Amino acid sequence: MEPIPILKARRIVLGVTGGIAAYKVADLASKLTQGGAQVDVVMTAAATRFVTPLTFQALTGRPVWTDLWTPTSETALPHVVLGEAAELVVIAPATADFIAKMAHGLADDLLSTLCLSTRAPILIAPAMDAGMWAHPATQENIGRLRARGVEVAGPVYGRMASGLEGWGRMVEPLELLGHIRRILGRKGPLAGKRVVVTAGPTYEPIDPVRFVGNRSSGKQGFALAQAALDRGAEVVLIAGPVTLETPIGARRIDVGTAAEMAEAVWRECEEADVLLMAAAVADYRPAHAQPLKIKKGTGLTLELVSTADILAGVAAHRARHGKPQVVVGFAAETGDLLESAQAKLQAKGLDLIAANDVTEPGAGFAVETNRITLIDARGRVEPLPLMSKAAVAEVILDRVVELLKEKEA
Ligand SMILES: Cc1cc2nc3c(=O)[nH]c(=O)nc-3n(C[C@H](O)[C@H](O)[C@H](O)COP(=O)(O)O)c2cc1C
Known part of the structure; x- marks a missing residue:
């Protein structure tokens, strides 16, 4: 796993209580640490029956705290010191017992005492029998905690250790990571801004079973949505037909065709501050979608017509209302990359365009990496090295933050 900028050097207390799901939280501790966070694990006595402190110590590279009463060379008051330094306290899994203690303000062990003394936001992931x-x-206890501002992730429906199915399963570590990013990012440079991101291909129907599509995987767009969330934005993710997980905190709108994409983008952009147009929208669609499946052997010639120009519509709205303030386009090309991208930037009135040659190894569709060149409205050309789509998203969102500042100045 590569570093996650929003986690870099952030101090997180990870409280582990005595449920079976404690074993999954070892993975969360590992992900947070690999992402760059400084993770202090605090375990209840019951938690140590499920997973040893050594496991967490090895994964985080830091001492694990289990006792209120044993002063160490680092501090005699760990409940205060850890709670004070924390930017976020995550309790996972959160047992019924621990939730009850929190709801009533009990403080009879290190973790419950820390929960009272800290001023950091608290996120809990309940896990228990249905x-x-x-x-x-x-x-009632959960209601009290919510009313006090404690964030509650899950539980979800599914199979539990007892073999029974029901509501009580802890949310998966990756999803918890999404909640952690959302909370840590809340006061970021895009707080209060609405960012619309489009991602994935569109499918233009030929008949009820066939379509004209393209190879876009949606990965770059989804990475952009996550990077915008990490900076505190309210994110609307308009996705073509892809099966990727929605980044936690994004509002997702699924669309199928270019026409549906256009309608969603125009509607959502009315109040947007930023549009990141990463979707690979079909330029052509079959002129007449057949209502019944075209039989094999009858021969088939497709007549194609142009789809709506989404960015032209956005430009028209922008000219009248000034929104979105920043529009970023993407150009996937297979040759004469810079000329085509520059022409598109000007024709569509974009602030920034990310151009990539999809024939290059490691760039373009379906792979985890991308090699792009950024061109802005002033003609600045910045070729980026081959990097992960997440890292590309970070660079683009940093540029978006700069562009917004310039527009607001
Ligand atoms: C095998 C086993 C599994 C348990 N799993 C859970 C669980 O998933 N959720 C829960 O709320 N309690 C569970 N319990 C009960 C808690 O461990 C018990 O209430 C304990 O006092 C919790 O202590 P703590 O809240 O201080 O960690 C389990 C107990 C056992 C023996």
């Missing part, structure tokens, strides 16, 4: 979760006592 009966325990549904019990009025637990529901």
Whole structure:
């Protein structure tokens, strides 16, 4: 896993309580640490029955805290010191017992005492048997915590350790990571800004079973949505037909055709501050989609017509209302890259265009990496090295933050 800029050097207390799902939280500790966070694990006595402190110590490279009463050379008051330094406290898994203690302000071990002393936001991931979760006592306790501003992720429906199915499964570590990013990013440079991102291909129907599509995987667009969330933006992700997980915190709108994409983009852009147009929208569609499947052997000639020009519509809205303030386009080309991209930038009135030659190894569709060249409206050309789509998204969002500042100045 590569470093995640939003996690870099951020101090997170990871509280582990005594549930079976504690084993999954070892993976979360590992992901957070690999992402660049400084993770201090605090375990309840019951938690140490499930996973040893040594596991977390090895994964985080830091001492693990289990006891309120044993002063160490580092501090005699770990509940205060750790709580004070923390930017976020995550309790995963959160047992019914621990939730009850938090709801009533009990402080009889290190983790519960820390939860009272800290001023950092608290995120909990409940995990328990469905009966325990549904019990009025637990529901009342959760209600109290929510009312106090504690963030609650899950639980989700599924199979539990007992073999039974129900509501009580902890959300998966990757999803928890998404919640952590959302909370850490809340006060970022795009806080209060609405960013619309488009991603993926469009499918233009030939008949009920066939379509004209393209090879876009949506990965670059989804990475852009995540990078915008990391900076505190309200994110609307308009996605063509792809099966990627929605970044936590994004509002996703699924579309199929270029016409649906256009309609969604125009509607969502009315109030948007930024548009990142990463989708590979079909330029042509079959003139007449057949209502019934075209039989094999009858021969088939497609007549294609142009689809709506989404960015032209955005430019028209922008000319009248000044929104979105920043529009970034993407140009996937197979030759004369810079000329085509520059022409598109000017024709569509873009602030920035990310051009990539999709025939280059490691760039373009379906792969995890990309090699792009950024061109801005002033004609500045910045070729970027081959990097992950997440890293490309970071560079683009940093440029978006700069462009917004310039426009607002
Ligand atoms: C095998 C086993 C699994 C358990 N799993 C859970 C669980 O998933 N969720 C839960 O709320 N309690 C679970 N419990 C009960 C808690 O461990 C128990 O309530 C304990 O007192 C919690 O302590 P803590 O909240 O201080 O960590 C389990 C107990 C055992 C023996």
